[in-house]
Amino acid sequence: MSVQSINPSTGETLQTFEETSPAELDRVLDEAVAAYQDWRRRPYAERAGRMRQASRLLREQKTEYARIMALEMGKPLKQGEGEAEKCAWVCDYYAEHAAAFVAPERRETDASRSLIRFEPIGPVLAIMPWNFPFWQVFRFAAPALMAGNVGILKHAPNVTRCALAIEAIFREAGFPGGAFRAVVLRNEAVAPLIADPRVRAVTLTGSDRAGSQVAEQAGRHLKKTVLELGGSDPFIVLEDDDLERAAATAAEARLINSGQSCIAAKRFIVVEPVATPFLERFVAEMRSRRVGDPFDAGTQVGPQARFDLRANLHRQVEESLERGAQLLLGGKLPEGPGAFYPPTVLAAVQPGSPAFDEEVFGPVAAVIRVRDEAEAVRVANASRYGLGASVWTQDAARGERLACEL
Known part of the structure; x- marks a missing residue:
């Protein structure tokens, strides 16, 4: 073989x-x-x-x-x-x-001398x-x-x-x-x-x-x-955060290594009061990233590592669209050679769709609107994956409190 x-x-x-x-x-x-x-x-x-x-x-x-x-x-x-x-x-x-x-390491016990080696x-x-x-x-x-x-x-x-x-x-x-x-x-x-x-x-x-x-x-x-093991990390955006910073970081966190990272942000959970302005900024940031030859100094997103991996990624996108997700960016197989896939943003992603339930290993972001921080935590935890998470807020104490609930 x-x-x-x-x-x-x-x-x-x-x-x-x-x-x-x-x-x-x-x-x-x-x-x-x-x-x-x-x-x-x-x-x-x-x-x-x-x-x-x-x-x-x-x-x-x-x-x-x-x-x-x-x-x-x-x-x-x-x-x-x-x-x-x-x-x-x-x-x-x-x-x-x-x-x-x-x-x-020495340990105090009833013995005359105890240690851990x-x-x-x-x-x-x-x-x-x-x-x-x-x-x-x-x-x-x-x-x-x-x-x-x-x-x-x-x-x-x-x-x-x-x-x-x-x-x-x-x-x-x-x-x-x-x-x-x-x-x-x-x-x-x-x-x-x-x-x-x-x-x-x-x-x-x-x-x-x-x-x-x-x-x-x-x-x-x-x-x-x-x-x-795998992850489907939530990226929670609260109403008091700097949306420009959050959107730029979100795009970087989703597209690092062409989206192929177990600890990448994958599910972007945004509270309703700032969902629309965040989404506008996030889509613009994702659109601005340059896809191309990994040997080109200006390339930010390279190809997927294998053609079968790209095929599975596209399946996840198409099945998520069939289950009610909205395509805001990308989502189309490009023409030409190579296992390239464009930065893609899906909105209105729901549990029961691959973009929510599965690990999406590629440059595809799932955006979910929620009413408030309590629902944000519930949605973040409605996944069998753990690994990583982040909370975006100007209030450090609030962020730490919510992080402890994830």
Whole structure:
């Protein structure tokens, strides 16, 4: 079996990768166990030195890494450079603080001496998504490696170049062989890997469906899991806020990473007294964003990462319109090559429509009018998704009070 890296801006196949064979996967796991036995005994100062080397490589080669992201999943180049910089920051952060975070903690008990020790667990399998192909990996890898663990990365197949580039960063930074390896696997091959006794824990960032499956598989073998799943974040606008600021921020919050972020604002819940002026400003802000080639410095919204993802996004829009939503902007498949989708605004969105009930992963905003703050909270909470939320008001105490109800 093989997987393909496809440029979503053009549809061109960039490269075909053979799946990691069972024999090679077995070697990777054996090497991970051996590397762990060595790495866990290295002093924190040595681990920190390697991690700072990884940070240096990320900063020095950020444009090259941004180009890989732009080619494989369509991230605008400037955003990709920012992602590489953020990865460098997280490497530096854990290099600086990891030793203190896992220092033994004394506890007062009836015993003569009691303490809590934090020990590494071993090889950790990381199942990571395509939307932030570097950041999602480094935010796992930096703390895990600094704690003395080792990592095995099963990345989304469409960002295999990114996965191999990340493996190379850790190798060039001087981490032991086997301390961080990327494997190329179909999703169907993950369950046996989770079951393998050499894998001691699993982390996943992805959909709620994928998270449920991974948690079930790991639980069957009594393995620890860390999951970050989807979101449909509410963005509540109250009558006392600065509408210009709120509308500009709302557009940025919806369109970051071309709308493909689990923590993006997705449902814009606006109290009736300011709904019309906010909506006018918001539509204007969304319309002003430039869609185009991710290599163009002026591009703010690139293509969707895959053509099947764009098709699902358009289905969600069309079904929401059939269920009573109003189309104020966008919503049409553009002509020409590439998996592009225009910034889209839907108003009068109701529960029971995909734009309300599902995670909408793309540049589509759902706007819901409500009578007052109490209804805003009820509507915000009428979703099976959690993850993030925001309240926009000039009254900080009011905002904090409402935030605690979400």
